Amino acid sequence: MNNFLDLANARRSTRVFDGRGIKREDLELCAEAARLAPSACNSQPWKFIIIDDPHAKEAVIKDTLSGIYKMNSFSKDAGAFIAIISEKMKFPAWMGGKVRNTDFRRIDIGIACAHLVLQARELNIKTCILGWFNEGRLKKILSIPFWKKIELVIAMGYNDSEECPERRLKDKSEVVGFNKY
Numbered sequence: 001m002n003n004f005l006d007l008a009n010a011r012r013s014t015r016v017f018d019g020r021g022i023k024r025e026d027l028e029l030c031a032e033a034a035r036l037a038p039s040a041c042n043s044q045p046w047k048f049i050i051i052d053d054p055h056a057k058e059a060v061i062k063d064t065l066s067g068i069y070k071m072n073s074f075s076k077d078a079g080a081f082i083a084i085i086s087e088k089m090k091f092p093a094w095m096g097g098k099v100r101n102t103d104f105r106r107i108d109i110g111i112a113c114a115h116l117v118l119q120a121r122e123l124n125i126k127t128c129i130l131g132w133f134n135e136g137r138l139k140k141i142l143s144i145p146f147w148k149k150i151e152l153v154i155a156m157g158y159n160d161s162e163e164c165p166e167r168r169l170k171d172k173s174e175v176v177g178f179n180k181y
């Protein structure tokens with residue numbers, strides 16, 4: 001991959017993993033890319049919990065991706081997961097969000113998540129962002145206090161196949177404008 005667009009284009013949600021584990025140093029690189037993300041008032045309102053222990057992974061799959069969350073049970077062969085937890089924002093970011101009626105913390109987390117999955121792809125690690133999982137059970141597995149929010153879980157793993165469903169993107173003219181809505 002020679003440039004950023006190639007990398008962005010190569011990142012697709014992968015829902016079949018081959019069961020291979022992921023090296024700690026590669027997982028750390030992905031977390032480092034997320035840590036470098038910008039955030040409102042530099043709040044860095046995040047924590048990344050890497051789940052690579054086989055027992056913990058099994059618990060995640062069995063307890064948090066089953067029942068009504070079963071649609072994400074394809075992650076059973078993931079090499080690792082990373083849970084992204086939102087943390088406290090700096091006051092100006094919180095206040096600014098109130099005034100603007102927006103949630104800068106979630107925007108920050110989204111950007112960090114994008115850094116993470118793109119870094120993963122550069123390392124040939126495929127990912128799927130999961131927003132649908134049993135959050136209460138995951139908090140128990142990871143010893144996360146009940147008042148915290150797990151925003152997303154990233155399933156990560158290998159799949160050497162280049163096959164991907166065709167991209168269904170909105171037309172450029174629908175999403176990009178110059179100088180007027």
Ligand SMILES: Cc1cc2nc3c(=O)[nH]c(=O)nc-3n(C[C@H](O)[C@H](O)[C@H](O)COP(=O)(O)O)c2cc1C
Pocket residue numbers: 011012013014015072128129130131132152
């Ligand atoms: C916030 C968020 C939550 C998502 N949650 C899920 C999920 O729970 N399960 C799933 O299979 N894909 C999930 N996805 C992946 C999207 O379905 C996927 O990104 C989208 O269809 C575009 O496909 P692509 O990632 O291959 O470009 C999620 C993506 C985002 C950004």
